[in-house]
Amino acid sequence: MRIALAFPPSLCLPNHLYYGLVTLAGIAKAAGHPVVTGVDLNQAAAEALLTERQGLLALQFLEQRLIGLRGAAQLEAAERLEALRNAVQENLRAAPEHVRVLRDPADYFVPERFARAFWGVVDALGFYYQLDPIISPFREHFLADVDRALRADTDSPMPALYEQGLLDEVLARDPELVCLTLAFPEQVLESFRLARLLKRRRPGIHIALGGPMLNVKTERWFEQGWIFDSFDSVFVGDAGQALPELIESLDGRRARESVTNLLWRDTRGTVRRNTEVAVLDDLRSLPLPDFEPFDLKRAFTPRPIYPAMLSRGCYWGRCTFCSIGWRENYRVLPPERIRDLARLIAAQPAARFVGMADSSVPPAAARQFSQVIRDERLGLVWEGGMKFAKPFLDADYVETLAAGGCRSLKLGFESASQRVLDLMDKGVQLAEIPRMLEQMRRVGISPELFWFIGFPTESRREALQTLEWLLEHRQLYDLTGFVGDYQLHPDTEVFDHPERYGVTVVDQDNGYCRYVLAVGLQQDELQVLKRLLACNNNRTLICNGSHLLHVAELGPASLRGLERPMQVPTEVRVLLSEPVA
Numbered sequence: 289m290r291i292a293l294a295f296p297p298s299l300c301l302p303n304h305l306y307y308g309l310v311t312l313a314g315i316a317k318a319a320g321h322p323v324v325t326g327v328d329l330n331q332a333a334a335e336a337l338l339t340e341r342q343g344l345l346a347l348q349f350l351e352q353r354l355i356g357l358r359g360a361a362q363l364e365a366a367e368r369l370e371a372l373r374n375a376v377q378e379n380l381r382a383a384p385e386h387v388r389v390l391r392d393p394a395d396y397f398v399p400e401r402f403a404r405a406f407w408g409v410v411d412a413l414g415f416y417y418q419l420d421p422i423i424s425p426f427r428e429h430f431l432a433d434v435d436r437a438l439r440a441d442t443d444s445p446m447p448a449l450y451e452q453g454l455l456d457e458v459l460a461r462d463p464e465l466v467c468l469t470l471a472f473p474e475q476v477l478e479s480f481r482l483a484r485l486l487k488r489r490r491p492g493i494h495i496a497l498g499g500p501m502l503n504v505k506t507e508r509w510f511e512q513g514w515i516f517d518s519f520d521s522v523f524v525g526d527a528g529q530a531l532p533e534l535i536e537s538l539d540g541r542r543a544r545e546s547v548t549n550l551l552w553r554d555t556r557g558t559v560r561r562n563t564e565v566a567v568l569d570d571l572r573s574l575p576l577p578d579f580e581p582f583d584l585k586r587a588f589t590p591r592p593i594y595p596a597m598l599s600r601g602c603y604w605g606r607c608t609f610c611s612i613g614w615r616e617n618y619r620v621l622p623p624e625r626i627r628d629l630a631r632l633i634a635a636q637p638a639a640r641f642v643g644m645a646d647s648s649v650p651p652a653a654a655r656q657f658s659q660v661i662r663d664e665r666l667g668l669v670w671e672g673g674m675k676f677a678k679p680f681l682d683a684d685y686v687e688t689l690a691a692g693g694c695r696s697l698k699l700g701f702e703s704a705s706q707r708v709l710d711l712m713d714k715g716v717q718l719a720e721i722p723r724m725l726e727q728m729r730r731v732g733i734s735p736e737l738f739w740f741i742g743f744p745t746e747s748r749r750e751a752l753q754t755l756e757w758l759l760e761h762r763q764l765y766d767l768t769g770f771v772g773d774y775q776l777h778p779d780t781e782v783f784d785h786p787e788r789y790g791v792t793v794v795d796q797d798n799g800y801c802r803y804v805l806a807v808g809l810q811q812d813e814l815q816v817l818k819r820l821l822a823c824n825n826n827r828t829l830i831c832n833g834s835h836l837l838h839v840a841e842l843g844p845a846s847l848r849g850l851e852r853p854m855q856v857p858t859e860v861r862v863l864l865s866e867p868v869a
């Protein structure tokens with residue numbers, strides 16, 4: 289069977305390939321059906337948007353809008369749009385040059401060239417992607433809203449991009465089965481859009497949909513069976529068993545009723561669910577990933593970053609602000625599979641850089657991965673997200689990680705108030721963090737810290753304390769990602785037990801809750817502080833993983849030239865100097 293795998297546009301800067309795709313490709317290959325086409329449409333869409341032609345179209349669009357607003361005497365709106373146009377026009381024009389710089393092995397490592405190109409691409413893509421609505425299954429009338437958005441006129445360039453090349457990429461090798469992976473809310477509308485256009489172009493094609501987003505409010509996806517107008521098969525749960533069984537079923541060798549994790553619509557129009565409780569893959573027997581169908585050279589880096597994933601879910605799984613999709617169903621690869629994965633990646637073309645896709649890499653798994661790289665001299669370097677944990681106090685542990693290629697760690701610092709950290713259930717002692725950071729820096733691992741303000745009950749003084757701590761300890765880390773203000777999501781511990789956090793939920797929409805607090809920073813003050821601190825945001829750079837190349841080739845100090853530097857506005861300095869109440 290000819291299979292194509294596609295990752296629908298996720299409306300953000302492309303980073304390393306979504307790991308679920310290479311996992312699916314590995315499963316198909318092990319079942320005797322190597323994937324004929326694998327395409328990251330988020331990467332393909334970004335490429336198509338960052339062209340001279342698209343930049344000119346966008347500027348024309350903005351100009352026409354401005355003329356229309358001025359003609360209708362909507363002067364305030366015109367002023368805002370003009371400010372947006374002025375802010376973004378240079379990067380829309382320069383986008384092709386930015387892409388060239390990011391792919392160039394020399395220019396990439398010149399800090400000012402990289403910073404200009406990287407942040408220019410971020411701003412240009414941010415402009416395009418704000419034109420598309422994000423519709424999450426947390427919306428009450430989720431599918432009706434998706435349908436309405438699909439029918440509405442849109443300013444988004446995405447529908448045209450599908451017709452002008454993205455569909456061709458998926459259909460290039462005449463697949464019989466197309467599998468779409470849906471991991472983020474930003475992809476929901478795009479997945480439906482893509483599936484409908486594929487069906488229109490090739491009515492006989494079988495389109496399957498799966499991915500973690502289907503676990504969110506699962507029942508809403510299947511209301512009235514409407515989803516099956518766009519997709520022939522939908523999976524809730526993992527694909528290890530499900531994909532080979534679907535292939536057998538499509539080949540006529542298995543009844544559809546027996547395909548694991550499958551939901552489908554029978555000839556009478558009834559929605560059938562084959563597996564009531566989703567079956568999850570056993571990582572001990574899951575086939576190794578297959579990178580071959582994917583062109584990693586398309587990335588906006590001079591050398592590819594290979595994705596790796598040593599676990600599913602989160603081994604800690606307790607942070608009270610964290611969404612369930614990040615923390616549930618924890619499983620980890622056994623040591624021999626970690627070894628096989630490291631060897632497999634090292635054998636790929638131009639392999640050197642690895643980005644871990646785990647929610648939080650378990651400490652033992654990180655050590656095992658590093659030991660293989662060190663002992664077998666695989667020459668890989670890697671970055672990933674980990675939690676502050678006791679092993680980082682152990683000199684031998686960090687030395688092993690560094691010797692095994694660890695160059696950068698994304699760490700959830702969150703707050704410099706022990707009381708707030710405890711309420712978040714972060715499981716870390718603030719007093720131990722400087723020692724952990726010192727250990728990392730001593731061996732050449734670059735720590736990047738994420739933080740946010742406004743966790744329920746956090747006072748203004750506590751929020752400022754975090755900023756003070758970061759300024760005081762500036763020599764102990766390299767980049768910070770200010771995540772912004774706390775967002776209450778409906779799939780978190782805080783939402784389940786609001787009384788423990790002094791929270792009263794007012795309403796919710798699209799995955800975000802409005803709430804009032806008994807104590808702590810109130811929304812108006814929080815928003816002011818957030819706006820003042822917004823410039824301290826290197827989150828995109830850190831999450832994207834592009835910084836790994838700089839750390840690995842030039843050392844952690846090189847990151848200072850790439851960031852949007854940490855700044856403290858005068859208003860915040862005044863607050864910081866206030867006496868503690």
Ligand code: SF4
Nearest residue numbers: 602605606607610647
């Ligand atoms: S915030 Fe990180 S460490 Fe905490 S539960 Fe979520 S993924 Fe795990």
